[in-house]
Amino acid sequence: MSEGKEKKDIRDVVTTGPPVAGLVSPSRENLIEPKTKKKEEKFGYDRCTHCGYCRHVCKVYNTSWSETDYAGGRNRILKALDRKDIKFDKEEIIPSVYRCMLCGNCKVVCPVGIDTLEVFQNFRKEVVKRGAMPKKLTGLRNSILNNNNPFLEQHTDRFNWCEGSEDGKKAYERAKKDLAAIDDKVAAKDLDARKEKPRKVGYFVGCTSAYRNKELVNATSEVLGKLGIEFVVFPEERCCGSVLFRTGLEDEALDLVKHNYEMIRNSGVSEVVFSCSGCFSTFTLEYTKYVGGNLGFDLFHLTQYALKLVKEKKLKIRYTKRSKDNPLLITYHDPCHLGRYCNVYEEPRELLQMIEGIKLFEMKHNRDMSWCCGAGGGVKALYGDVAGEIGRDRIAETRTCMVRIREDRLKEALETNAEVLVSSCVFCKNNLFQVANEDNSPIKVMDISQLLNDCEFYL
Amino acid sequence: MNETITKEKNNENISQTSEKVKKKGRKRNFEEIVKEFISPYHVSTNKYELESASADLTSLPSYHYKFKKIYLASVIVRPADTESLSRLIKMCWELSLPMTIRAAGTSCFSSATPSKGGVIIDMRRINKIEDIDPEKMTVKVGAGISWLNLIEKLSDYGLAPKAYPTSFKTSCVGGFIATPGRAGIGVPKYGTMAESIISLTLVLPNGKIENISRDSKGEISLDDIAGTYGIYGAVSEVELSVTDLKTSLEIIGFGFSSLEEAINYYKALISQVPDKPFFLSISERKFEQYSHVNFPSQEWLVWAVFYDDPEVTSRSVSVSEELVLKFNGVGVDKSYLKEKWRDISDAEVAIGRTSRNIIFQEYWISNDRLLSFYESYIKRSSKYKFPIAAYTISGEEGWSRVKIFGLSDITRPIEFFTVKAFLHDLSIKAFKQGDSLYTIGIVNTFYLRKFKREFVKQRKVLKDKLDPKDIFNSYRIIKARMKLWRISLLFTTAKLLYKISFKKK
Numbered sequence: 019m020s021e022g023k024e025k026k027d028i029r030d031v032v033t034t035g036p037p038v039a040g041l042v043s044p045s046r047e048n049l050i051e052p053k054t055k056k057k058e059e060k061f062g063y064d065r066c067t068h069c070g071y072c073r074h075v076c077k078v079y080n081t082s083w084s085e086t087d088y089a090g091g092r093n094r095i096l097k098a099l100d101r102k103d104i105k106f107d108k109e110e111i112i113p114s115v116y117r118c119m120l121c122g123n124c125k126v127v128c129p130v131g132i133d134t135l136e137v138f139q140n141f142r143k144e145v146v147k148r149g150a151m152p153k154k155l156t157g158l159r160n161s162i163l164n165n166n167n168p169f170l171e172q173h174t175d176r177f178n179w180c181e182g183s184e185d186g187k188k189a190y191e192r193a194k195k196d197l198a199a200i201d202d203k204v205a206a207k208d209l210d211a212r213k214e215k216p217r218k219v220g221y222f223v224g225c226t227s228a229y230r231n232k233e234l235v236n237a238t239s240e241v242l243g244k245l246g247i248e249f250v251v252f253p254e255e256r257c258c259g260s261v262l263f264r265t266g267l268e269d270e271a272l273d274l275v276k277h278n279y280e281m282i283r284n285s286g287v288s289e290v291v292f293s294c295s296g297c298f299s300t301f302t303l304e305y306t307k308y309v310g311g312n313l314g315f316d317l318f319h320l321t322q323y324a325l326k327l328v329k330e331k332k333l334k335i336r337y338t339k340r341s342k343d344n345p346l347l348i349t350y351h352d353p354c355h356l357g358r359y360c361n362v363y364e365e366p367r368e369l370l371q372m373i374e375g376i377k378l379f380e381m382k383h384n385r386d387m388s389w390c391c392g393a394g395g396g397v398k399a400l401y402g403d404v405a406g407e408i409g410r411d412r413i414a415e416t417r418t419c420m421v422r423i424r425e426d427r428l429k430e431a432l433e434t435n436a437e438v439l440v441s442s443c444v445f446c447k448n449n450l451f452q453v454a455n456e457d458n459s460p461i462k463v464m465d466i467s468q469l470l471n472d473c474e475f476y477l
Numbered sequence: 478m479n480e481t482i483t484k485e486k487n488n489e490n491i492s493q494t495s496e497k498v499k500k501k502g503r504k505r506n507f508e509e510i511v512k513e514f515i516s517p518y519h520v521s522t523n524k525y526e527l528e529s530a531s532a533d534l535t536s537l538p539s540y541h542y543k544f545k546k547i548y549l550a551s552v553i554v555r556p557a558d559t560e561s562l563s564r565l566i567k568m569c570w571e572l573s574l575p576m577t578i579r580a581a582g583t584s585c586f587s588s589a590t591p592s593k594g595g596v597i598i599d600m601r602r603i604n605k606i607e608d609i610d611p612e613k614m615t616v617k618v619g620a621g622i623s624w625l626n627l628i629e630k631l632s633d634y635g636l637a638p639k640a641y642p643t644s645f646k647t648s649c650v651g652g653f654i655a656t657p658g659r660a661g662i663g664v665p666k667y668g669t670m671a672e673s674i675i676s677l678t679l680v681l682p683n684g685k686i687e688n689i690s691r692d693s694k695g696e697i698s699l700d701d702i703a704g705t706y707g708i709y710g711a712v713s714e715v716e717l718s719v720t721d722l723k724t725s726l727e728i729i730g731f732g733f734s735s736l737e738e739a740i741n742y743y744k745a746l747i748s749q750v751p752d753k754p755f756f757l758s759i760s761e762r763k764f765e766q767y768s769h770v771n772f773p774s775q776e777w778l779v780w781a782v783f784y785d786d787p788e789v790t791s792r793s794v795s796v797s798e799e800l801v802l803k804f805n806g807v808g809v810d811k812s813y814l815k816e817k818w819r820d821i822s823d824a825e826v827a828i829g830r831t832s833r834n835i836i837f838q839e840y841w842i843s844n845d846r847l848l849s850f851y852e853s854y855i856k857r858s859s860k861y862k863f864p865i866a867a868y869t870i871s872g873e874e875g876w877s878r879v880k881i882f883g884l885s886d887i888t889r890p891i892e893f894f895t896v897k898a899f900l901h902d903l904s905i906k907a908f909k910q911g912d913s914l915y916t917i918g919i920v921n922t923f924y925l926r927k928f929k930r931e932f933v934k935q936r937k938v939l940k941d942k943l944d945p946k947d948i949f950n951s952y953r954i955i956k957a958r959m960k961l962w963r964i965s966l967l968f969t970t971a972k973l974l975y976k977i978s979f980k981k982k
Binding site for chain 1: 518519521523524525526528529530532533534535553555581582583599601602623625626629644646647648767768769770771813816819820822823826827829830831832833835
């Protein structure tokens with residue numbers, strides 16, 4: 019058994035300033051809110067001072083070295099376009115706009131408080147409106163709008179995963195029954211139908227888990243079952259729209275938002291659980307914006323929900339495959355969508371640290387300074403499968419960037435001497451799992467649902 | 478290609494230039510040849526990338542750097558090592574292609590931006606750490622490495638650089654050599670950037686590679702290279718002496734109502750504390766106010782960081798606390814100081830939360846004249862209504878970098894240009910009292926030409942030898958793009974208009 023790295027070194031003595039400045043996000047509590055936001059200002063990029071601090075945290079820039087591949091450089095292009103110093107070129111502009119994983123690390127470090135995520139998602143929206151789009155995006159969009167998933171899979175196959183999980187199957191059957199009951203009551207014009215809430219908890223599965231990572235859905239279902247939750251799934255579930263929001267197709271996502279929102283409201287659940295951080299952040303940010311505030315149901319990532327239940331029921335958790343004296347050494351990767359998008363950093367850690375038989379070690383870059391795994395922003399979907407000679411093709415270079423980015427993250431995990439890298443996002447898990455496999459890495463990659471499913475919860 | 482570019486020099490339409498050159502096929506040859514020894518991905522004519530790379534750290538509107546003849550480069554090349562850099566520069570030299578060396582571009586005042594178009598040579602890929610020697614306490618690095626990456630790597634060995642800029646989060650080693658490198662973190666304690674250099678590799682404007690050390694007796698010395706904005710060549714690798722990571726860090730800070738007492742205390746911290754501060758600063762309350770919610774109530778804040786072994790820092794703190802009693806300083810909340818140190822890199826940028834267009838100037842003032850300079854600043858600023866603030870950090874022995882910020886917005890052009898006029902007047906004051914400006918770049922060169930003629934003349938001798946065609950980092954130090962009288966006229970007009978508009982109100 020390897021010893022995890024827990025050394026306290028000389029850098030810990032110096033808790034402020036260099037040399038740890040790159041590992042710790044700047045403190046914002048005592049900084050004023052940016053006063054320079056004018057009423058008519060839609061986006062914040064014109065406040066950019068081009069200090070370049072976003073460069074250091076941009077994984078794409080640190081691989082490509084291109085001036086258009088980090089926030090400050092992109093802001094300069096936006097300003098130049100505004101002033102008409104430079105013409106809008108449908109082809110040439112695409113890499114500048116889409117080679118960004120929207121990881122949000124630049125937002126964390128921006129000294130003048132620019133919401134770079136908002137700026138660049140809006141940039142993509144504008145670019146799409148002006149007729150510029152990566153070629154693959156059309157196919158992706160069509161798949162989501164026609165098949166309700168980005169994978170060109172049949173919508174009717176969305177719940178095939180149920181066959182692998184007893185709890186999941188029961189949840190599906192419960193949901194179908196409830197739907198039928200509601201329909202009957204509505205048909206009978208029973209106005210109180212919607213006020214009945216037979217189930218409290220719904221599990222929004224998400225496309226990637228449903229079609230590509232059934233093991234995660236099954237694990238999540240089993241975990242909820244172990245925690246004694248009679249949950250339902252949403253048989254009419256469609257893609258949450260995250261990919262569309264991130265790639266400039268926000269307007270086309272709104273129908274999905276409307277459908278999913280009404281679907282959940284009609285189901286009567288008051289708590290919705292997500293195992294996918296992308297779906298969770300989309301609901302938390304975009305769906306709440308859509309309804310103008312309170313959705314009428316609470317949103318939980320699995321890590322938050324499991325922690326809540328464990329505390330409420332005063333449960334203990336034991337990892338069944340190891341013991342207290344021989345713990346599984348793990349490290350935790352903060353998904354951008356759970357961490358930087360939704361500020362959920364501590365609950366997953368608190369949950370992991372409650373598990374007997376597991377020992378958690380932090381990677382060098384963690385929490386709001388966590389490195390992106392390389393899967394976000396539509397980059398993997400738009401550029402992931404393109405082959406091409408490295409160095410001769412910008413698209414292929416983007417793919418190279420992504421490979422390097424996820425390799426870097428895995429390398430950091432290896433430095434902790436952990437045996438398992440745990441994440442709480444299906445995208446992160448897939449991306450890091452891929453590189454771990456390709457490199458025959460000694461470190462395993464797992465989603466937190468799988469880890470929890472190997473645990474027992476007891477009083 | 479050379480011929481075509483010369484013919485098109487006066488043509489303001491860059492895209493037309495590119496088209497014509499392309500049709501003749503010569504530009505294609507240049508790029509094709511370069512791509513044979515530099516990865517094709519790192520040779521770019523993407524117009525968005527050119528726009529982004531042809532500027533530097535500034536929140537000012539682009540016409541502020543678009544005055545410089547041809548501000549936009551026509552190609553960016555990113556060599557990965559000294560050999561390919563040399564080959565590239567040699568090729569540009571033979572074609573008489575103007576070259577601009579760039580890394581992070583955070584020096585301001587157009588220090589790393591084109592003035593004649595041509596090629597931007599981006600040094601960021603020359604960033605390897607060749608060797609760390611914990612015994613000799615040296616490190617050999619590619620000049621394109623960012624300070625933060627270097628700091629992080631050195632800390633793995635229990636080492637740290639001696640002197641580095643407050644912009645260390647993004648700036649690169651080579652840049653701090655080329656720009657003065659005389660004020661920053663570690664400078665009061667360990668000396669300037671130049672003093673940490675053991676040797677470096679310089680690629681001359683003709684592509685020749687020179688290795689220059691402290692003992693070199695050649696035509697060009699380390700003193701010629703440090704602080705001369707790359708006019709003599711591109712620094713590709715550098716060997717630095719480093720220090721060990723210390724085990725104790727203490728921060729002290731005191732507020733003062735009197736400017737004189739604040740400055741005297743500031744000076745006393747340098748001259749009377751046996752172990753010099755690692756970092757030392759004096760700032761106006763306004764400077765703190767423009768970015769912070771809570772800030773010290775006194776008019777002036779003097780704070781210092783001591784970084785050494787515990788007994789040394791402890792002694793420094795005791796001495797500092799004894800000294801302050803003579804100057805009526807009031808203690809400042811420790812948590813405020815900790816936050817300031819933690820986010821030291823953000824200090825000069827966070828002020829952008831108050832203003833869309835921060836205008837600033839950096840003055841290089843002798844500590845003997847610091848008080849008179851500040852008094853002049855205060856007296857002049859009383860004539861105006863726009864927000865201004867001063868922030869000073871200690872530099873090499875006896876000198877300080879005083880940075881004065883004017884917060885305005887280009888949508889108020891009279892005020893905007895009056896702020897610049899105010900800073901201009903202070904610049905002239907600085908030179909007339911025997912001081913200077915800190916960062917020169919392209920923008921401030923005309924001041925040198927007026928007030929430091931001997932210095933410029935000296936520098937020109939070597940420049941004429943190494944780069945007679947003046948195509949390498951042009952319009953810095955030796956030749957000015959602007960004339961003092963024109964600038965003065967512009968700013969006098971601005972001040973007049975400001976007075977008139979202010980009277981009307």
